[in-house]
Amino acid sequence: MESTPQTGADSREATPPMTVWLLPVLAAWIIPGAGHFMLKKTGRGALLFGAVLLMFLFGLGMGGSMFTPEKGPDYLTSLINYGGFICNLAAGGMYLLATMFGYSQPDMPGDVHDYGTKFLVTAGLLNILAMVDAYEIAVGKKD
Amino acid sequence: MPKINLSHFEAAFLFSVFVSVVMGITSKKTQNERVHYGLYCFGCFIVALFGIGWAMRLGHG
Numbered sequence: 001m002e003s004t005p006q007t008g009a010d011s012r013e014a015t016p017p018m019t020v021w022l023l024p025v026l027a028a029w030i031i032p033g034a035g036h037f038m039l040k041k042t043g044r045g046a047l048l049f050g051a052v053l054l055m056f057l058f059g060l061g062m063g064g065s066m067f068t069p070e071k072g073p074d075y076l077t078s079l080i081n082y083g084g085f086i087c088n089l090a091a092g093g094m095y096l097l098a099t100m101f102g103y104s105q106p107d108m109p110g111d112v113h114d115y116g117t118k119f120l121v122t123a124g125l126l127n128i129l130a131m132v133d134a135y136e137i138a139v140g141k142k143d
Numbered sequence: 144m145p146k147i148n149l150s151h152f153e154a155a156f157l158f159s160v161f162v163s164v165v166m167g168i169t170s171k172k173t174q175n176e177r178v179h180y181g182l183y184c185f186g187c188f189i190v191a192l193f194g195i196g197w198a199m200r201l202g203h204g
Contacts, residue, residue, distance in 0.1 A: 112149065
């Protein structure tokens with residue numbers, strides 16, 4: 001369906017067609033930095049890939065646990081579980097592979113395990129930043 | 144998966160490096176700005192790491 005022509009500020013703020021950005025953003029979700037590679041930003045893609053992958057691997061190595069989307073006894077626990085799960089899921093292919101091959105470890109007491117859990121969550125959050133960046137490059141908001 | 148046992152400082156240092164790299168790349172538009180912002184973020188993390196560390200030590204006596 002074709003969009004109707006818009007004028008002034010409306011045309012500047014118009015949502016770009018999905019075909020332009022969907023593939024790079026999807027690739028960026030599955031493999032960190034892949035969106036940048038697709039958009040010929042190889043240097044930045046390599047740095048994003050390295051940073052997010054290393055963060056995820058350090059998280060796994062430190063015995064971090066993955067969150068599961070389950071209701072807790074109170075609202076805050078549920079919020080932490082669902083929020084953590086979304087952040088873990090944002091790590092894309094790494095999260096899927098880690099859970100598929102049984103690297104998802106149970107939550108254990110201990111400071112190193114706790115750092116690991118935070119590393120895993122942050123890897124997902126950093127991948128969201130990389131996906132947003134890939135989107136902005138794809139739609140021409142950024143070089 | 145090999146077990147990695149990092150101290151709090153080592154974990155916080157690595158965290159700072161990775162987050163600063165991604166923040167630098169995704170937040171700014173030119174190469175120069177990216178490098179400067181990444182270094183700025185890293186500096187802020189390290190200052191906060193030592194600052195809060197000392198504040199906790201002094202707070203606990």
